[in-house]
Amino acid sequence: MLEIRNLQKQFNRGTANEITAVDKLNFQAWRGEFIILVGSNGSGKSTLLNLIAGNLNADSGSIKLNGDEIVEYKEHERSRLIGRIFQNPLSGTSPDLSILENFRLAYLRDKCKSLRIGTGNDFREMISEKIRELNMGLEKKLDQEMGKLSGGQRQALTLLMSVFARPTLLLLDEPTAALDPKSSVQLMKLTEMLIQDNQITAILVTHNLKDALQYGNRILQMSEGKIIRDFDAESKKNLNLNELVSWF
């Protein structure tokens, strides 16, 4: 379970350009909950995700994951519990490393990076089987450099990598923003399936209101660093696109 209490983040503190990106924010997310986070540009959605992931440090407040206070953890320490998908397909993978090596790092996320060569046949077979689920034919290209794949392929692999070590929480920051419509639909379906199968708590930031209605079992709206609307699974079912548009 994710529990956020009085989380605050300001930029340019003490100057004329001071901005409160996240303002004394409170919310809880339960295991297996797939939360859709919407809001205008600058409402604080991405900052909130960065604060949870540890990419940014909070000015004050608490972030608890399964009861553990993680606000003092560094980003790499939090990543043992949190998987991330970025807006830019280039951000989630290492372009010069092969698909197999990228997955090796995902596998080792919560483990020691020792002086062992771990990309042997057993590991190769395990990854090949895992990647076959994507139906992209990438299981035959495990030695190919990640940088030579398309944005959609990279984003799908990033998603698979991020749930590989069974994270407690999955953060998705507009993962389909740079993808074509077909790849976007494929990725969103895959996301939903992986979240349900692995019972992961997930937060998806999106500007695509159709996706916001179609996917997830809870919807939150942020404005000026605060959550101003919170619809659970039941009340989300009664929402329609026009109503969602009228929020903005």
Place this chain on the structure above:
Amino acid sequence: MDFYLSAILLGLGFSSMAMGIFISMKIFNIPDITTDGTFTLGGALTAVLIMSDFHSLLSMPAAFLLCAFAGAITGFIHAKMKVNALLAGILVMTALYSVNLAIMGKSNIPLIGKALVFEIITFAEDGNLNRFVYLFLMILICAFFLDRLLKTDFGIAMRATGNNEQMARSNGINTDRMKITGLAIANGFTGLSGYLITQVQGFADINMGIGVVILGLGSVMMGEMIVRLFGSNSIIIQITAVISGSILFRLVLAFALSIGIDPLYLKLVVAVFVLLIISIPNLRKSHA
């Protein structure tokens, strides 16, 4: 012919340093100027230990470890104190000048009348050939070690840190620690080069490291051109290309001297040559 063999010997000796630059520059994308200081540090320590009647093989791990420590300091200043990598390297390099002088006690130490590493095991009667075999084996071991290291889980994490730091952190890698360790290993290799070159040339000099970073950079760039010829990006090909680059670089300098270029202009030749290596691929791209 001996002239070119000497160039090959120097190329082999310097290729350990080129491997160090390969780690800092190509793996971590960090221009590490510490190299100029750690090359001399490796040579200085080797000369002092040999002149103090320590076994010349013993000075090898000593040079590696001390230079690795210096590299770790650069890494710490950069990663933990958030100082620009270039500046961190310049700071440590500057400090090392005094450290090297303190270790040496004077500006030049000739290794006269002492058993050098090439004399411990004899592979061939001819002195230069014996040195060649010894250096070749040493570099082969270094290349094998580096290739293996970069394929381990730790090595993959190192490569990811330099390739996409955000991704590395998102996958539980302590990127600060990786940079510190990586720069330590890179400078350890450079120290090893100082150890070898001091014994190839038979002396250590306080100024022996000035500008070596550009030699290393030139070797790595030349290696990159060779990699393009092979069309493969495997680690062992990249390392082999860096070693070949180091030897080719020395051969080009030897050729420049052999056609009568004044040694006074040697550094100018080096700079122009490196500029050519760096710019030719970009010029080709812009004309394509």
